[in-house]
Amino acid sequence: MAQKDTARSILDAAEELFSERGFAETSLRNITTKADVNLAAVNYHFGSKKSLIQAVFARFLNPFVAELDKVLSRYERELEGRPADLMMLLRLLSDTALSSAADKPQRLNIFMRLLGLAYSQGQGHLRRFLRLEYGHVFLRYSDLLTQSTPELSDEDRFWRVHFMLGATMFTLNGVDSLTAMAEHDLGKPAVTADVINHLLPFLASGLQSSIRG
Amino acid sequence: MAQKDTARSILDAAEELFSERGFAETSLRNITTKADVNLAAVNYHFGSKKSLIQAVFARFLNPFVAELDKVLSRYERELEGRPADLMMLLRLLSDTALSSAADKPQRLNIFMRLLGLAYSQGQGHLRRFLRLEYGHVFLRYSDLLTQSTPELSDEDRFWRVHFMLGATMFTLNGVDSLTAMAEHDLGKPAVTADVINHLLPFLASGLQSSIRG
């Protein structure tokens, strides 16, 4: 019990602090103080700060990616060779993400902030770790996206998929500030699921745009 | 001459290093070494590291915002009361951005990376500085956007404008990696202007989406 509790406390504290202040700006002393464990515990249980960062991601992504893998397999079976439907693909992904943090909705927001940080702070080791560990699922999803948009040129699809990724990352990365702004500007509270309900039509329309520049 | 040269060298070096490694990860010693000036020069000329960061943004944003202000005034005059056109508004913004770094295209990419960092790294002081200093121009642009999309509900427009911002920030933030990937995947080199030509139709279609979730 001792080992699990200490390691878990550290992961909990690190997850929250990293998402609030970034990786470089969060010290091991911040983390161990919040977790109420000894400073040396991080190096004892995780080896280094870098490994701790990776462990934070792995704890969230391992179950998520496993579940997404299952969901995609089930959907491919249902399709029986027919091409995938775009809105359905987007729904599969967002539902999987939402349900992977269903017990504590705040955790999805926290994790999306971490993912955003991973791509904006240096953390080259993190990007390498993520691609190595989870790259295959995203390649698989990308193939299904291609099936669902046969009318697009490879070039248009390439760019627009990255635009979708950007809108999604940016939005979910700052979903807490955005929902707060929404409540202030529109007088209407919103949760992550509401934001996603607005987001998906935007993404689908953008991907399938027929406006010529 | 001495003062200007030293301060300029520092700003040049800081701009580049910050965009490559982030703010916390770039030390004053990194900067002053690259700029080939004495370590104490930063504190002498700028007062502190925070003020240096703000100065880097001000150097780029002051001329950009001044130019955008002029461009918007000219466009409003041309409209003579008619509602603004969406694609035209997007073009005005992107053209102004592109031309504000026309002499050295790489500077726009560098600056967009900095802007992304400003919103993902802690740097609360920076966000406050940016809103205080340049908020009025973005409010003005936002009003024109509203004119150009009268068919949208305030709620849809609110969310979709932020999705657009996200797609844009993410894309231009990583435009160097993206163009490299594009060349690898599509066998077709691309520059920032090409990326924007793909981006604008995506944004316009997303904003005007009529897909129901």
Place this chain on the structure above:
DNA sequence: TGGCGTTTTAAACGTATGTTTGAAACACTT
């Protein structure tokens, strides 16, 4: 209960950071 591997602890290590200092070098007016 005694012994042993695991975990926790307080303290220290070496290094890097932002900032300050006071003297030296410089530019420019009188």
Place this chain on the structure above:
DNA sequence: AAGTGTTTCAAACATACGTTTAAAACGCCA
């Protein structure tokens, strides 16, 4: 050329960091 305000410089300062250490405390099986 002397004097004055500005800028540069090498050095030091205080602080914070990630990591290591060696002893103490703990958990558990014999």
